[in-house]
Amino acid sequence: MPASPAGAPASTRTRDPERKNRILAAAADLVARKGFHAVSIAEIGAAAGITGSGIYRHFDSKSAVLVALFDRVIDDLLHDEQQILDTTDDLARALDLLIAGQVEFVVADRELAQVYYNEINNLPDEDSRRLRRKQRLYLEEWVHLVNELREDLSDTEARTVVHAVIGAIQSPLFHNTGLAEDRLRALLTEAARAVLGIVT
Template sequence: MSATSAALTRREQILKEAARLFAERGFHGVGVDEIGAAVGISGPGLYRHFAGKDAMLAELLVGISGRLLTGGKRRAAEARSGGDAAEALLDSLIEGHIDFALDDRPLITLHDRELDRLRDSDRKLVRQLQRQYVELWVEVVRDVYPAMVESEARATVHAVFGLLNSTPHLSRPGALPGRTTMATLLHRLARGAFAAAASNGAA
């Protein structure tokens, strides 16, 4: 393993543990030493990778917004190059967001609690990336449900995100079924929400 790849892996480890600790105890409830201990290095050793906790928080929140958008664009490009129907692309987008909602729950909690702690430029970047992600979904939803007007499609996309992103609130032991069962349930609920919104608009 090269020194560069090892350094990147360590950065990822630090970010993962920082996200978990920030979500559990709040941004101000976690010290640099605790994050370092979680990955097996000294607190001061973290400064070889990040300028401080603020930099970690910014990379976490900007990073996940960017990854969601990039992933959505990749799924759209693959579907369109393969000639897939809009229905299949919508299913793919839902599956991608469900993976995030189930596998990155600490980041959902961080976004809800700590977004306002980012400096203005980082917060604006997060919002910009999120708007692009929403609009990607809106375009696909309107391809699947042509009768749905743009404002209704956008509102429904936001509502579906709220539904999928509710998983951190179900984190008590035994509150969630197995991952496969939960993913299937979330997918069914998301598609049901879009179908209900479309049928209501057509009524």
């Protein structure tokens, strides 16, 4: 190995721990604006401040970038959900906290939520199936809580209500409301509670 200048020890190249996060953030922004198929690896790299080829040190393909984004989304939701369930015995309060988490995802992470909703079908089949299984696990806890709190509903009816409330919360992903974020949070929370028919 050649000696470094002045006899100093040769330095080893260290990987920027934030680079992967920059790639994911850049991909989320570009895909939200242009769509998955219209975005190239080179564009993602340029937006992340690296060469397109540099992305392949972290991800095997453009689809792999999208998969990593979506895994992070659903894993964060599952983690927050489990934390809620582990820290409160009040079922109505737990459901209210789940509503708040979903509302926050849609309002504060609107761009990422749009990408998730619009692009999940562009993933390889195996990844799409795996992520949808995670989605079902996330929604299953909502269904369980609604079953406990709404004894007048059958299991099928409870599932229908849960999907309706998620749809209500995610409705601003398809149009620009023009509302201030705090007002939008309040309205979506109110709408979710109304669909659920549960007083918290």
